[in-house]
Amino acid sequence: MTELAMIDNPGFLKLDLVIRGMKISRDSLDSPEISRAIRLSNETGAALELNIILPDEVIVNIPVLACLAEEKPYTLVKKGDGFSIRAQSGEAVEVRLAPTPQYYDRKTTSGVPMVRIGRTYGGYLALSPNPLCEFIEDDLACHYCDLSTRDHRAWTVDEVLETVDAALSEGAAEYICLNVGYTRSADGGIALLEPYIQAIKDRFDVQVCVQAQPPAVDHWIDSSYAMGIDSIAYNLEVYDPQIFEEIAPGKMRVVGRERYFSALKHAAKIFPSGAVVSNLIIGSEPVASTMKGIDMLTALGVIPTLPIYRLGLSASTDASTAAQTIEPIYRHLGEGLRRNRLSPTLISHFNLAFNAIDGEYFGGEAPIRGRWETVVKSKRGTRLAANLSRVRRRLRVRPLDDDFSEDH
Numbered sequence: 323m324t325e326l327a328m329i330d331n332p333g334f335l336k337l338d339l340v341i342r343g344m345k346i347s348r349d350s351l352d353s354p355e356i357s358r359a360i361r362l363s364n365e366t367g368a369a370l371e372l373n374i375i376l377p378d379e380v381i382v383n384i385p386v387l388a389c390l391a392e393e394k395p396y397t398l399v400k401k402g403d404g405f406s407i408r409a410q411s412g413e414a415v416e417v418r419l420a421p422t423p424q425y426y427d428r429k430t431t432s433g434v435p436m437v438r439i440g441r442t443y444g445g446y447l448a449l450s451p452n453p454l455c456e457f458i459e460d461d462l463a464c465h466y467c468d469l470s471t472r473d474h475r476a477w478t479v480d481e482v483l484e485t486v487d488a489a490l491s492e493g494a495a496e497y498i499c500l501n502v503g504y505t506r507s508a509d510g511g512i513a514l515l516e517p518y519i520q521a522i523k524d525r526f527d528v529q530v531c532v533q534a535q536p537p538a539v540d541h542w543i544d545s546s547y548a549m550g551i552d553s554i555a556y557n558l559e560v561y562d563p564q565i566f567e568e569i570a571p572g573k574m575r576v577v578g579r580e581r582y583f584s585a586l587k588h589a590a591k592i593f594p595s596g597a598v599v600s601n602l603i604i605g606s607e608p609v610a611s612t613m614k615g616i617d618m619l620t621a622l623g624v625i626p627t628l629p630i631y632r633l634g635l636s637a638s639t640d641a642s643t644a645a646q647t648i649e650p651i652y653r654h655l656g657e658g659l660r661r662n663r664l665s666p667t668l669i670s671h672f673n674l675a676f677n678a679i680d681g682e683y684f685g686g687e688a689p690i691r692g693r694w695e696t697v698v699k700s701k702r703g704t705r706l707a708a709n710l711s712r713v714r715r716r717l718r719v720r721p722l723d724d725d726f727s728e729d730h
């Protein structure tokens with residue numbers, strides 16, 4: 323595939339930008355948007371990303387400081403009042419920068435920069451309120467874990483609420499995405515999030531998605547839905563058992579691969595259709611293995627999302643090869659979703675905002691769209707979904723009996 327074909331196709335361009343990176347031209351560096359992002363990164367220690375909106379409203383986020391480092395195949399250049407991305411061939415496409423939220427400059431009442439507590443990615447506010455993960459403490463951290471994001475004390479509920487309030491009030495986010503690590507308890511870590519989720523749901527009319535590890539007992543999956551979670555992800559990351567153990571030793575040795583499947587299966591019965599998600603990282607295992615993972619997950623009623631982390635792919639990866647590799651995976655995903663009558667909910671799009679990719683550009687039928695307009699310009703749909711989800715939760719969730727509390 324030529325560079326021109328890459329730049330003309332937003333899906334391919336996103337892929338190439340994630341794999342091979344982008345630098346920022348001198349005049350762009352001086353622009354208020356980018357100089358502010360760099361200043362905030364330096365002042366707060368939060369590694370900020372530029373949320374770039376490509377043609378067709380496709381979102382890609384790129385670490386701003388990585389754009390300062392070295393020669394890259396693409397350059398972000400100023401064009402009038404806006405920006406464009408220019409390839410080495412000289413071809414360029416116009417892009418927009420999602421505004422860096424105003425609350426990034428604010429502090430909580432307790433004095434913590436809000437940008438350290440929560441950051442936005444294409445309409446999702448991502449927070450990891452409690453950094454605890456026993457995989458890390460036991461030297462079994464996942465290889466792709468961004469340990470720098472867990473280098474803080476647990477934020478208080480008030481600190482999180484202030485940050486959520488600030489982000490929602492200025493319209494920087496529509497959804498909340500909470501992440502939690504693993505604890506060796508029956509709940510697997512989700513109990514650490516419970517006070518935050520309840521406080522957020524009590525105070526705001528907003529949908530919440532969570533990325534967690536499977537709890538040891540199914541009760542805690544029912545409880546996760548009861549506490550107000552709208553979409554849950556237990557991320558398998560790879561299907562191949564050996565590679566799973568290599569890249570996620572804690573998940574394999576402590577939780578066990580089979581528990582991921584059984585927990586996902588149970589969650590798919592409890593949560594609304596399309597709201598249970600699991601990642602399969604593209605490039606981390608052979609294509610045939612990723613396809614088997616897609617078959618397995620979709621048969622369980624789970625939406626596989628396909629992020630492109632730098633794992634398995636590098637700046638020297640030929641992007642056209644990567645694109646050709648991805649094409650059959652997306653066709654396969656489309657077939658699996660159709661066969662199992664699955665369609666992702668809006669809230670389960672969150673992985674797309676974190677650089678998963680949109681199948682439409684790779685020969686798929688766009689079962690999942692990582693569009694800025696989908697996640698941001700959907701206030702009416704979001705409110706409708708939130709109302710429906712409240713009604714459904716009231717109907718579905720049985721009060722937890724007293725015995726249940728003994729499992730906690």
Ligand code: SF4
Pocket residue numbers: 455456457458462463464466467468502503504535572
């Ligand atoms: S589960 Fe893995 S990725 Fe998540 S916090 Fe723990 S080590 Fe990091």
